[in-house]
Amino acid sequence: MSTEVIIIGAGAAGLMCAIAAAKKGKRVKILEHANKAGKKILISGGGRCNFTNMYTEPKHYLCGNPHFCKSALSRYSPWDFVAEVDAAQLPWHEEKVGHLFSDNKSIAILNMLFDQCDALGVEIQLNCSVIHIAQTKNGGFKLDAVLKTTNSEHLYQCESLVIATGSLSFPTMGASDFGHRVAKQFGLNVTATAPGLVPLNFDAPEQKQFEELAGIHFHCTMACNGQSFSENLVFTHKGLSGPATLQVSSYWQPGDTVSVDCLPDHNLIDLLIQAQKDAPDKQLQTLLQAHLPQRFIASILLGTAAEKIDSLKPIKQCTHKEIELIAGLFHQWRFVPSGTAGYKKAEVTVGGVDTDEISSKNFEAKKVSGLYFIGEVLDVTGWLGGFNFQWAWASGRCCGEGL
Ligand SMILES: Cc1cc2nc3c(=O)[nH]c(=O)nc-3n(C[C@H](O)[C@H](O)[C@H](O)COP(=O)(O)OP(=O)(O)OC[C@H]3O[C@@H](n4cnc5c(N)ncnc54)[C@H](O)[C@@H]3O)c2cc1C
Structure with a gap:
């Protein structure tokens, strides 16, 4: 019938x-x-x-x-x-x-x-x-x-x-x-x-750089192709997940750069310059650790131009150029994902x-x-x-x- x-x-x-x-x-x-x-x-x-x-x-x-x-x-x-x-x-x-x-x-x-x-x-x-x-x-x-x-x-x-x-x-x-x-x-x-609303995978160099960070998370603003989301990101064994990443993934296409402001609620230049006045003997690393996970800070500083900056030195010894460099690394962290976790994991x-x-x-x-x-x-x-x-x-x- x-x-x-x-x-x-x-x-x-x-x-x-x-x-x-x-x-x-x-x-x-x-x-x-x-x-x-x-x-x-x-x-x-x-x-x-x-x-x-x-x-x-x-x-x-x-x-x-x-x-x-x-x-x-x-x-x-x-x-x-x-x-x-x-x-x-x-x-x-x-x-x-x-x-x-x-x-x-x-x-x-x-x-x-x-x-x-x-x-x-x-x-x-x-x-x-x-x-x-x-x-x-x-x-x-x-x-x-x-x-x-x-x-x-x-x-x-x-x-x-x-x-x-x-x-x-x-x-x-x-x-x-x-x-x-x-x-x-x-x-x-x-x-x-x-795949959309899906974790993003790192390319080989970033996978090596961040391999110890699985489980680490923090609030950020992540952007791709003109769309940005202020949410948490979470490190996985292969790349990034968490709400910020999932949202951005729907706008990402192969080859596109993803940029992350790891301290969206702060201006790191102002913050470090103020610290030079208020707490000149505090180490750069200690000041950053107040806002971000220590292992992430170490991984970001590793293998970049900032490697030459001794993060254990007192903030009073940092030049303005060094402060600008550090601020750029955390406010404009950029990477090109190798791909997504695929339809198996896509919402x-x-x-x-x-x-x-x-x-x-x-x-x-x-x-x-x-x-x-x-x-x-x-x-x-x-x-x-x-x-x-x-x-x-x-x-x-x-x-x-x-x-
Ligand atoms: C892990 C996960 C969590 C999610 N959480 C949320 C959430 O909390 N909030 C939210 O808004 N969205 C969430 N989503 C997205 C949401 O589930 C989907 O957008 C929504 O279910 C789509 O509804 P739909 O009816 O179009 O498709 P579906 O819900 O996928 O339903 C399609 C149905 O068609 C059936 N079907 C497929 N092919 C055939 C076929 N050939 N013959 C007969 N039947 C077939 C499927 O078995 C299924 O039952 C989540 C998705 C996933 C994967």
Whole structure:
């Protein structure tokens, strides 16, 4: 029997779309190839689900067309999702600025979505791999699929087909290029993809220079390609992670230089000149250690022009030129990453189905009536901090309401 709406992918966007369409009275079926729905919701936010950001604005998204996400984000705001969380009586709280988390584990948010799907009669078929999609003569779609549990073949038919299969990041959680392949099959452009919100790896010289620093972290301002973020960075065994790095990674392209101000809240020149007056006998190293981890200071000074500066000498013996040199090293630390930690570790994928191909109102493909794309499969990538789920909820809801 033909279903009115088939959604491929039972993640954040797919579940939200199913709820919205079912509320309008549509018969909705979700086909999911994993053995569980909403796996990324479960692992998100360290298992606590940073489900939205209070201050969501279009500027928090990377997209080929910066206007594309405006309509959906304004029609389904963070407060609309909070209203659903409140209606389900789930406690939540704010962390950092505007990052909203579930007080309970992520499962509470996922169960809230499952409860709504159940109440509205949405069917979720797990372990279902769609092998082939074809348009029917009456404008609908025919899907050949295999149920992995029984290895049996199934034919599904629908009037509207929604692709909510996410993108390439975290393949262990069910991520696939399926959505991009479907887009290409129907003649839609897919923009170049890259891992986003991902650790950056050092090139060999920096890896050697910082090899002892894994675990060390501090507040910084990190910048790349005109975007900067003031957050923590964390050294890993291969390079850098932490929120500042993850944010910058979405803007980084191979060959680009990343610059780091390790003391964004201070002017090191002023600070050291003042120390020459107030504490002339203090060692340079002691003064820097008040602001940054000692091992990082040593690694930065090592192998640079500052190597010739004795960091144990009293600050009163430092020349202005030496002070300028030191300040430059810590305010403008620069490196060219050798790459990223890849899709295995990336929270999102930058790039995807070209938004020029899609209606920003209902997410239908402009060239293919009845075919819709929502969530991360699109070329819309949010910053860290709940923006990606907000995009999944907003695009899912606006698509579902328009079906
Ligand atoms: C470790 C981690 C932590 C994160 N934490 C946060 C956070 O706290 N806050 C935040 O805003 N964002 C977070 N994100 C990002 C967020 O999870 C995604 O942006 C969001 O899940 C995208 O929703 P989606 O529905 O488009 O895709 P997904 O949630 O990826 O859902 C896609 C679904 O489609 C299924 N699927 C894929 N291919 C097929 C196929 N061929 N056939 C059938 N089904 C298929 C998948 O199994 C999956 O269930 C995190 C991501 C990761 C990896």
